[in-house]
Amino acid sequence: MEKYNIIVDNEDNFRLDKIIALNMKDLSRTMIQEMINRGLVSVNGKITKASYKTKLNDQIEIMIEDNTELDIEPENIPLKIVYEDKDIIVVDKPTGMIVHPSPGIIKGTLVNALLYHCKDLSGINGVNRPGIVHRIDKETSGLLMIAKNDAAHRSLSNQLKTHSVTRRYVALVHGVIPHVQGKIDAPIGRNPNDRQSMTVTRTNSKNAVTNFTVIKRYKNMSMIECRLETGRTHQIRVHMSYIGYPVYGDPKYGRRKDDFSYGQFLHAKKLGFIHPTTRKYMEFESELPDYFKDKLNELEEEIKDE
Incomplete structure (x- = not known):
């Protein structure tokens, strides 16, 4: 699960599903309504309906499941690859680059660059995070390990856990x-x-x-x-x-x-x-x-x- 937060900054009293659609353009209205119906959306800590009229400073929290497929495209973004073989890639991420896409951010990420560079990446962490074993913040620079297949992913994840x-x-x-x-x-x-x-x-x-x-x-x-x-x-x-x-x-x-x-x-x-x-x-x-x-x-x- 990935958390996404929206703080309502207008007084127009939009419906809940509409304010989410305005902020998360890569999610369809049907998908948003389904998430609301399943209790994956809360306003000020409480589950509510799609028809709820938002108020100024309302805090909306959306739980995005790993299998919620975003429209992610490969991009020819330069990558600093430190090491690569048939199982793993080690990259040196620059500051300013987000590791993986999320609702509202589907371009310019490390995943977009990896999809262009490599067609085979592990799928354990869901369709939006292929190959991603661990993360560092957008403005943090440095080394990350990427898994090219599920077996490699499981091994690296287990090492992180232990x-x-x-x-x-x-x-x-x-x-x-x-x-x-x-x-x-x-x-x-x-x-x-x-x-x-x-x-x-x-x-x-x-x-x-x-x-x-x-x-x-x-x-x-x-x-x-x-x-x-x-x-x-x-x-x-x-x-x-x-x-x-x-x-x-x-x-x-x-x-x-x-x-x-x-x-x-x-x-x-x-x-x-x-x-x-x-x-x-x-x-x-x-x-x-x-x-x-x-x-x-x-x-x-x-x-x-x-």
């Missing part, structure tokens, strides 16, 4: 962290005051653990490496903001005066796993994007000028 996959992220955060290492053990759930964001909460939350090591301290910032024990939505971003060291450039959990041109400065730098067929351990590493390096050079110059 936490045997090596995943290391590099982040630039506000503040000078005094200690070398830290562990954040705080449950994460959807923010009841903002359904588009996550927060540390005890209500409707899941266990979340982030380990970090300070790599470099600057005048007012720190560069850290993070290792996840769990894989919650926005986990690093939420956890670092929670302890007072938000990720630089984060438009959702960061600071208002940041440069948001590239999104959060968070990079999936290292990825290691056991190959589904050869059973040999493979590990890949990605260089920081140029904009990330430029910012670090800028911070280095500030230290020299002191």
Whole structure:
């Protein structure tokens, strides 16, 4: 299931099915009405009818099933492929690219690019996410593993579940962290005051653990490496903001005066796993994007000028 949220920003009192159709143009009215009838749509937390007249600031939540087929087309979008064989692909995703389509976003995603590059992708995660084993946020850059067949998908998914996959992220955060290492053990759930964001909460939350090591301290910032024990939505971003060291450039959990041109400065730098067929351990590493390096050079110059 995929959640999609709409906040009503007009006072025209449209029918519920119409306001959804206006916001999710890739879903037919028949499909929308069927979803409403099946209880997959709620308004302000309550199931209602298609004829419900929406009001200003109503919060509509739509649950999209994995087998809800969107009109996804292959697109000739450049891909940075780190490794590829008959079972898997490892790609280095740029910042600004969404991993897979969702209602309202059916072009320009990694899946669109993969469908053009490769005709055979696993189907375990549904028709809208062929080959996708795990995700990183739109503005997060770095390494992702893609499955070309279902057997490879099952193997990689199982490794993720048992936490045997090596995943290391590099982040630039506000503040000078005094200690070398830290562990954040705080449950994460959807923010009841903002359904588009996550927060540390005890209500409707899941266990979340982030380990970090300070790599470099600057005048007012720190560069850290993070290792996840769990894989919650926005986990690093939420956890670092929670302890007072938000990720630089984060438009959702960061600071208002940041440069948001590239999104959060968070990079999936290292990825290691056991190959589904050869059973040999493979590990890949990605260089920081140029904009990330430029910012670090800028911070280095500030230290020299002191």
